[in-house]
Amino acid sequence: MIRVLLVDDHAVMRAGFRMILEAAGDIEVVGEAGDGQAAIDAAASLRPDVICMDVQMPDMDGLEATRRIVGGGIPSAVVIVTTFDRDDYLFQALAAGASGFLLKNAGPEELTAAVRVAHGGDALLSPTVTKRVIERFADGGAAPVPVEAEPTASVEPAPPLAVELTERETEVLRLLAQAMSNGEIAQQLFIGEATVKTHVSNVLQKLGARDRVAAVVYAHRYGLA
Missing domain, CATH: 3.40.50.2300 (Response regulator)
Incomplete structure (x- = not known):
């Protein structure tokens, strides 16, 4: 439960x-x-x-x-x-x-x-x-964060030059940007769901992204969607 x-x-x-x-x-x-x-x-x-x-x-x-x-x-x-x-x-x-x-x-x-x-x-x-989130970041706009906020991680990931994704990780990121679940990505790439989870984890780590939303923003901003 x-x-x-x-x-x-x-x-x-x-x-x-x-x-x-x-x-x-x-x-x-x-x-x-x-x-x-x-x-x-x-x-x-x-x-x-x-x-x-x-x-x-x-x-x-x-x-x-x-x-x-x-x-x-x-x-x-x-x-x-x-x-x-x-x-x-x-x-x-x-x-x-x-x-x-x-x-x-x-x-x-x-x-x-x-x-x-x-x-x-x-x-x-x-x-x-x-x-609106995707459009804001795609246009280069910064998210309005209040002065009193102390975010533990940036909503916007690292720029592309600082990231080296493998070919498979790039494929996974593109499918994430299409709002696919791990199960759907596994079916699309003919791999196991556990393998997809590993790739997603690696993508988030390399991008410096806190979650899948930030990864999707990255993909749209840098033309990987």
């Missing part, structure tokens, strides 16, 4: 998320919190696999809570789930270490998929914001 912590200042919203997630069969909601500080406390005590985190909450917002949870070494993947389709929230969330960014108007299947993706160690962006 995937253990999930729900963080939202609206009890009705938490109840709705709980109903959707627990209906999936492989997800268990182990706790709830109504603000950022409560989220940090619950994450430290419950150690959930995934945290679904709202942004605008009293006392401490979800972005600061995410920063403290990730920076504090709590091994939970954080998926931001917000009403607000704002670039500043998106890039601050990525800088804080979030593994996903989903809008609350997403369907139930998208929410459950986001939890599973984050639990699997991958990253996920809402389809409505993915194109």
Whole structure:
């Protein structure tokens, strides 16, 4: 079972998320919190696999809570789930270490998929914001990161001259940029899924990329997509 912590200042919203997630069969909601500080406390005590985190909450917002949870070494993947389709929230969330960014108007299947993706160690962006992320980096624009943020890794990977990918790793990166899962890449290249995971890990390490989202941005920016 995937253990999930729900963080939202609206009890009705938490109840709705709980109903959707627990209906999936492989997800268990182990706790709830109504603000950022409560989220940090619950994450430290419950150690959930995934945290679904709202942004605008009293006392401490979800972005600061995410920063403290990730920076504090709590091994939970954080998926931001917000009403607000704002670039500043998106890039601050990525800088804080979030593994996903989903809008609350997403369907139930998208929410459950986001939890599973984050639990699997991958990253996920809402389809409505993915194109803007790619366009911003493809145009050479820098992501707006607040002064108070202390990201542990850059959202933008190293320039191409500093990276030496093998031919197979380049193939894997191109397929990542097509939003393929590890299983789909394995089928496309006629190799095992475990081998794909190894290649993906090597690609991320060589690029200096924190996650698959950053790798996809790299591929689009430098013409490998």
